[in-house]
Amino acid sequence: xxxxxxxxxxxxxxxxxxxxxxxxxxxxxxxxxxxxxxxxxxxxxxxxxxxxxxxxxxxxxxxxxxxxxxxxxxxxxxxxxxxxxxxxxxxxxxxxxxxxxxxxxxxxxxxxxxxxxxxxxxxxxxxxxxxxxxxxxxxxxxxxxxxxxxxxxxxxxxxxxxxxxxxxxxxxxxxxxxxxxxx
Numbered sequence: 001x002x003x004x005x006x007x008x009x010x011x012x013x014x015x016x017x018x019x020x021x022x023x024x025x026x027x028x029x030x031x032x033x034x035x036x037x038x039x040x041x042x043x044x045x046x047x048x049x050x051x052x053x054x055x056x057x058x059x060x061x062x063x064x065x066x067x068x069x070x071x072x073x074x075x076x077x078x079x080x081x082x083x084x085x086x087x088x089x090x091x092x093x094x095x096x097x098x099x100x101x102x103x104x105x106x107x108x109x110x111x112x113x114x115x116x117x118x119x120x121x122x123x124x125x126x127x128x129x130x131x132x133x134x135x136x137x138x139x140x141x142x143x144x145x146x147x148x149x150x151x152x153x154x155x156x157x158x159x160x161x162x163x164x165x166x167x168x169x170x171x172x173x174x175x176x177x178x179x180x181x182x183x
Contacts, residue, residue: 058089058096068114068123070101076123081112086125086141103141106134115161115170117148126172128159133172 059065059080066079070088077092084106091099106112106127113126117135126135133150134143153159153174160173 058094059087063087064112066112066114066125068125069116069121070123072120072122074121081106083108084110084127086112101141105136105141105143111159113159113161113172115172116163116168117161117170119167119169126159126161128153128157128172128174130155131157133159135172 058078059082063080063082066081066086067076068079068088069076070079070090075092077089078094079086079088081087084104086103086105087096088101088103089096090101091097103125105125106129110127110129113128113133113135114123115126116122117124117126118137118139120139122139124136124139125141126133131151131154133148133152135148135150136142137148138144138146140146150172152172153176157174157176160175161170162173163170164173165171
């Protein structure tokens, strides 16, 4: 599986032993893109200048990418979804490691949605199935009686989540492609 074999993000905290040259790191600045990109881990974190974008693989070609603040630290991490199974990069290192988690929430054909649906600062998962939303509002990453079920949309719609009214809680919405835009 791609997740288990990916070396992750190239940084000092990720010292996984690799027998070949690390991926996506230029030999010298002349091989990098023009200019530097400035980033911070948080709004108050130390500024870092990178010569390149960090490219890594988390999941396979048949997974759908997701991102969310899975642990409430204010930093979004990657994840993937396929056929109802979620993989969460809990430690944010860009590779599958011991502290990462999985969950089964949904089934084949469902579309994953991520949002802070209960306003607690940790993003929850949801699925969209032909106009029906199942939202993990209690955050246990299991489909159970406490989850919110919303009828909104129809087959072919694309799910969207966002805080559309400014109350700190994400709400479900759908995008309906025009007939000539259908995938």
